[in-house]
Amino acid sequence: DADVTQTPRNRITKTGKRIMLECSQTKGHDRMYWYRQDPGLGLRLIYYSFDVKDINKGEISDGYSVSRQAQAKFSLSLESAIPNQTALYFCATSAETYGATQYFGPGTRLLVL
């Protein structure tokens, strides 16, 4: 089984709808991250969490919110989806150690019409 899983893998929604992307991990890591990937812009950090009670904004958090339900679960919500949020979304996890590697999930492909 994969160490980092994301659901759904693909999602089509309409402008103004609220949607939630979910991430689960079995690596036992405390740190979790949400990134989005766009052609020509690379991967950019949306939110990150060091533990259940520690959630922080990344470089592009506007229009998104997150919830850390447990050490192993980190969800990303789009409160009112808009077309420019169409992208690939990745969850990642890492240990707390200095310079720790981030391990990525398989991604969710989101299309906002």
Place this chain on the structure above:
Amino acid sequence: EDQVTQSPEALRLQEGESSSLNCSYTVSGLRGLFWYRQDPGKGPEFLFTLYSAGEEKEKERLKATLTKKESFLHITAPKPEDSATYLCAVQAVETSGSRLTFGEGTQLTVNP
């Protein structure tokens, strides 16, 4: 501001034709440089972490090296299954939240 530039954007090789991918970076202080491989429609797969200039790491046909300004990913005698996008990312000492700054990647195609 941390910056990562990868070159070339795309590279086509014949099977067995060795080459190198470049990752140039600007950070206030380097905590780590990471190489990932990404296949279409999939998440980045971790390859290497390099922490200090002069460090080298190898895995099968891949070898990563690091200087104070850039990193190279050398591919020796590539095979078609090495075709993928290779991503470079840096983590700066001053970065809050362990954020990675990614380059846009090099899309490698290896023809049989």
